[in-house]
Amino acid sequence: MxxxxxxxxxxxxxRGLSALGKAERxxxxxxxxxxxxxxxxxxxxxxxxxxxxxxxRHFAEELRDEGWQVAYTKLDDKxxxxxxxxxxxxxxQTHGASEVLATQPGEWRLRAVLQEMPxxxxxxxxxxFLCSAxxxxxxxxxxxxxxxxxxxxxMRRKTGLMMEGDQPAGGKWNFDHDNRKRATTxxxxxxxxxxxxxxxxxxxxxxxxxxxxxxxxxxEAFGLAVTRGQALKAMDHFIAHLLPEFGDTQDxxxxxxxxxxxxxxxPYLNVGLLGPLELxxxxxxxxxxxxxxxxxxxxxIRQIIGWxxxxxxxxxxxxxxxxxxxxxxxxxPLPDVYWGGNTQMTCMAHAVAQTREEAYAHHIQRLxxxxxxxxxxxxxxxxxxxxxxxxxxxxFEWVEAPNTIGMSQYADGGIIxxxxxxxxxxxxxxxxxxxxxCAYKVKVKTGPDACPFNTLYWHFLDRHRERFKGxxxxxxxxRTWDKMDADHKRDVLATAEHFLERLDRGDAV
Ligand code: FAD
Ligand code: DLZ
Ligand code: SF4
Numbered sequence: 001m002x003x004x005x006x007x008x009x010x011x012x013x014x015r016g017l018s019a020l021g022k023a024e025r026x027x028x029x030x031x032x033x034x035x036x037x038x039x040x041x042x043x044x045x046x047x048x049x050x051x052x053x054x055x056x057r058h059f060a061e062e063l064r065d066e067g068w069q070v071a072y073t074k075l076d077d078k079x080x081x082x083x084x085x086x087x088x089x090x091x092x093q094t095h096g097a098s099e100v101l102a103t104q105p106g107e108w109r110l111r112a113v114l115q116e117m118p119x120x121x122x123x124x125x126x127x128x129f130l131c132s133a134x135x136x137x138x139x140x141x142x143x144x145x146x147x148x149x150x151x152x153x154x155m156r157r158k159t160g161l162m163m164e165g166d167q168p169a170g171g172k173w174n175f176d177h178d179n180r181k182r183a184t185t186x187x188x189x190x191x192x193x194x195x196x197x198x199x200x201x202x203x204x205x206x207x208x209x210x211x212x213x214x215x216x217x218x219x220e221a222f223g224l225a226v227t228r229g230q231a232l233k234a235m236d237h238f239i240a241h242l243l244p245e246f247g248d249t250q251d252x253x254x255x256x257x258x259x260x261x262x263x264x265x266x267p268y269l270n271v272g273l274l275g276p277l278e279l280x281x282x283x284x285x286x287x288x289x290x291x292x293x294x295x296x297x298x299x300x301i302r303q304i305i306g307w308x309x310x311x312x313x314x315x316x317x318x319x320x321x322x323x324x325x326x327x328x329x330x331x332x333p334l335p336d337v338y339w340g341g342n343t344q345m346t347c348m349a350h351a352v353a354q355t356r357e358e359a360y361a362h363h364i365q366r367l368x369x370x371x372x373x374x375x376x377x378x379x380x381x382x383x384x385x386x387x388x389x390x391x392x393x394x395x396f397e398w399v400e401a402p403n404t405i406g407m408s409q410y411a412d413g414g415i416i417x418x419x420x421x422x423x424x425x426x427x428x429x430x431x432x433x434x435x436x437x438c439a440y441k442v443k444v445k446t447g448p449d450a451c452p453f454n455t456l457y458w459h460f461l462d463r464h465r466e467r468f469k470g471x472x473x474x475x476x477x478x479r480t481w482d483k484m485d486a487d488h489k490r491d492v493l494a495t496a497e498h499f500l501e502r503l504d505r506g507d508a509v
Contacts, residue, residue, distance in 0.1 A: 001027050002096070003027060003028060003029055003095045003097045004027070004028045004100065005029055005030075005031050005071075005088060005091055005095065005097045005099070005100045005101070006019050006020060006023040006028050006029065006031065006101045007019060007031050007084070007100055007101070007102040007114075008020070008059070009084070009105055009110070010032075010034075010052040010053070010056050011052070011106060011270060011272060011396055012105075012271075013056065013059040014272035014273070015062075016275070017128070017272065018124040019101045019124055022101050022124060023101055025066075025067055025068055026067075028069075029069045029071050029091065029095050030068050031070075031071050031087060031088060032056055032059070032060050032070060032071070032072045032073075034056065034075040034080070035075070035083050035084060035086070036080075037082055037083040037084070038083075038084065039053075039211075042386050042389045042390040043216065043390050044390050044395075045215065045216065045355075045359040045390060045391050045393065046209070046212045046215050046218070046219040047219060047224070047393055048217075048267075048391075048392070048395065049212055050204050050208045050222060051222075051224050051226065051271075051359075051393055052271065053075070053204045053207070054200060054201045054204040054205075054226040055226045055273065057072070057074075057200050057203075058200060058226050059227075060072045061200070062227070071094065071095070073087060074207075075207060076211075083113075084113065084114075085113055085114075085116075085117060088100060088117060088119065089117075089118075092119055098120060099119065101122050102114060102121065102122070104123050104124065104125055106126065106312075106397070106398040107396065107397045108319070109320075109397070128272060128275060128276075130155060130158065130276060130277060130305055131155065131312075133313070133316045136309075136313030136314075137313075139151060139154060139313075140313070146310075146314070146415060148306055148307060148310045148416075149173070149174065149306075151306065151309070151310045151313070152173070152302055152305065152307075153173055155305040155306060156301075159277065159280070161301055161305065162287065162294075168298075169294065169298075170294045170298070175247070175295035176299065178247060178295040179247035179248065179251075179299050180248075180250055180251040180431075181248045181252065182252055182431060183249045183252030183257075183260060183431075183432075183433075185256060185257075190241035191259070192237070192262075192264040193230075193233055193264075194224075195223055195225050195226070195230050195233075201226055205219060216339055216340065216356060216390070216391060217355075217357075218357045221357075225268055225273065227273070228274075230273075231265075231268035231274045234265060234268060235263075235265060235279055235282060238264075239283060239291075240291075242263065243261070243283065243292050243300060244292050244296055246261045246263070246296040246299060247293070247296040247299040247300075248261070250363075251363075251364045251431050252431055252432065253347075253362075253365060253369070253431055253432035253433075253434065254432065255346075255432075255433055255434060255437065258354045258358060258360070258362075263300070264360065265279065266394035267393045267394045269304075269394075270394050270396050270399065276304050276308065276309075280301045280304055283297050283300055283301055284297065284301070308399065311398070311402035311403060311406075311407075311416070312398050312399065312402075314406060314415060314416060315402050316398070318402075318415070322402070322406075322412065323382060323397070323401050323405060324382060325381070325411045325413070326381055326382070327411050327412060327413035328375075328410060328411065328467070330379060330380055330381060330411070331378070332377055332379045332380060332503075333379070334380070334383040334384065335377075335379070335506075335509075336506060337352065337509065338370065338387055340352055340356055343508060344508065344509065345373075345438065345439075345452060345509065346434045346437050346438035346439075347369045347428050347432065347434040347435075348369060350365075350369075351366075351369040355370075356391075359391065359392055360392065360394075366388070366392075366408070367403075367407065368421065368423060368428065368431070369428065371384075371408035371409070371421065372408075372421065372422055372453065373452075373456075374408070374409060375420060375421070376422055376453065376457060376460045377503060381404070381411035384404055384409060385400070385405055385409075388404045389401075389404075407421065408421060418471075419471055419473045420460075420464075422457055422460055422461075424458075425440075425451035425453040425454050428453065438451070440452060442454070445488075445492060446488070446492055446494075446495045447491070452496075452499050454492075455492050455493070455495040455499065456496050456500075458481060458489070458496070459492070459496035459497070461474075461477060461478065
């Protein structure tokens with residue numbers, strides 16, 4: 001029997017991966033490769049690189065323990081291949097193989113490359129998701145608007161999660177009305193699970209420090225799960241200690257707490273150490289046992305079977321050009337503040353500092369602080385896309401791009417967001433304790449002390465009036481703007497212009 005190669009990528013670390021399912025243990029060779037092209041297509045945060053490489057090495061060990069033959073190349077090996085195709089070709093030569101089994105990569109870039117390989121490629125669909133591309137297309141075709149909420153209901157019906165017959169448990173599909181309270185510093189909070197670094201991780205950490213020490217991001221205090229066993233522990237820890245209050249503090253931001261009741265499970269889901277369905281079934285069980293309130297359980301399950309599956313459907317439906325969309329024609333270069341440049345804005349300083357240290361910021365920080373700032377100031381959405389893809393430990397294009405290009409920057413012209421996610425300082429003030437400690441004044445509307453979000457918000461709406469004036473969800477906002485005193489409006493716009501000039505000059509804003 002001729003040996004076949006079985007490709008396992010760094011975000012395909014699942015024992016149930018379709019390519020492994022089709023392979024034969026005694027016959028086939030698993031190919032896993034640490035390669036410069038994958039570690040360098042954006043300047044990834046060192047913690048993200050270390051996480052992926054350590055999880056890959058642990059996964060390879062586990063496969064070997066189970067009797068698989070694994071051809072694994074490390075980044076620092078002599079003659080290490082520089083890219084995934086090179087790794088495949090080198091392994092094909094070594095093992096005399098001419099056929100490759102692979103699960104479709106989660107990125108257009110690698111899909112295109114694999115399709116061009118001069119070998120027999122069997123590309124299997126990635127069934128670690130609940131909704132296939134075909135199923136998503138069938139749902140989306142013919143709809144005027146692709147509303148996540150309706151997609152989510154389909155996924156609830158399909159999985160039967162928190163369903164009573166064909167009706168949602170508790171009589172409602174969505175309990176967000178009970179969620180999203182302002183966090184207070186005295187709220188009880190447990191910490192997310194952290195793990196000790198073993199010898200494999202320590203080796204990877206030294207490699208990453210040597211090779212990627214100049215990338216934006218701190219490597220010390222790693223602490224992430226790198227095996228399925230650890231990821232399962234992180235999941236259990238979250239469900240027992242954090243999930244009960246997940247809904248309440250979902251949108252809150254606190255200077256003294258970077259994680260609140262968020263799960264930090266996204267990296268483990270995205271590389272395949274955890275499955276979305278097993279996680280949601282555990283959450284459902286905790287709710288059914290009375291350990292978790294319905295608003296928390298439903299809200300969490302919605303993020304996974306709703307948002308996560310929905311954005312993947314959009315990514316593959318919209319095609320490889322999606323990341324180049326720029327519906328609002330924004331072109332400002334990414335300012336230094338995103339790379340830790342000096343700023344007086346406490347909210348931006350916090351979001352960026354925690355990103356640098358943890359490779360993590362939670363959803364509202366990504367959407368309503370760094371995302372909101374990017375949209376209001378008119379930063380090139382592709383530059384922001386590359387930033388988000390680089391700096392977060394859970395960033396893979398299929399999930400990052402729809403969130404950035406679509407949800408956060410409205411660059412897809414409104415496929416994901418029915419109106420742009422913009423806000424003045426009032427929203428950040430309501431949901432956080434940042435503003436009380438800021439050089440800018442959140443209640444001030446014009447002049448040098450005014451919170452930049454207050455003036456940029458109106459500047460954005462004013463300059464995009466033609467596009468948004470007919471949006472039925474924005475009519476009220478434009479009416480409010482129109483009713484304002486003309487002198488005041490002029491001061492608002494002039495303050496915003498002055499801020500943008502300072503930003504363009506590279507001043508510390
Ligand atoms: P929790 O708050 O605990 O949520 C639970 C889980 O729900 C997450 O682990 C995640 O798997 C899922 N989830 C929640 N919201 C979303 C969403 N909007 N899209 C997809 N899944 C979601 N998520 C990524 O996994 N990778 C990214 O690269 C990424 N980039 C983003 C960029 C921007 C501009 C924005 C606004 C959001 C982005 N998100 C991304 C979505 C979300 O911010 C993260 O999934 C979440 O912060 C991960 O932290 P957590 O595990 O503590 O999440
Ligand atoms: C993110 C990442 C990194 C940093 N390094 C590797 C690597 O060396 N080898 C590998 O197989 N995968 C890596 N990955 C994950 C890939 O970039 C990911 O599989 C593609 O982006 C497709 O989602
Ligand atoms: Fe951010 Fe404005 Fe609040 Fe300062 S006042 S923290 S800039 S929202």
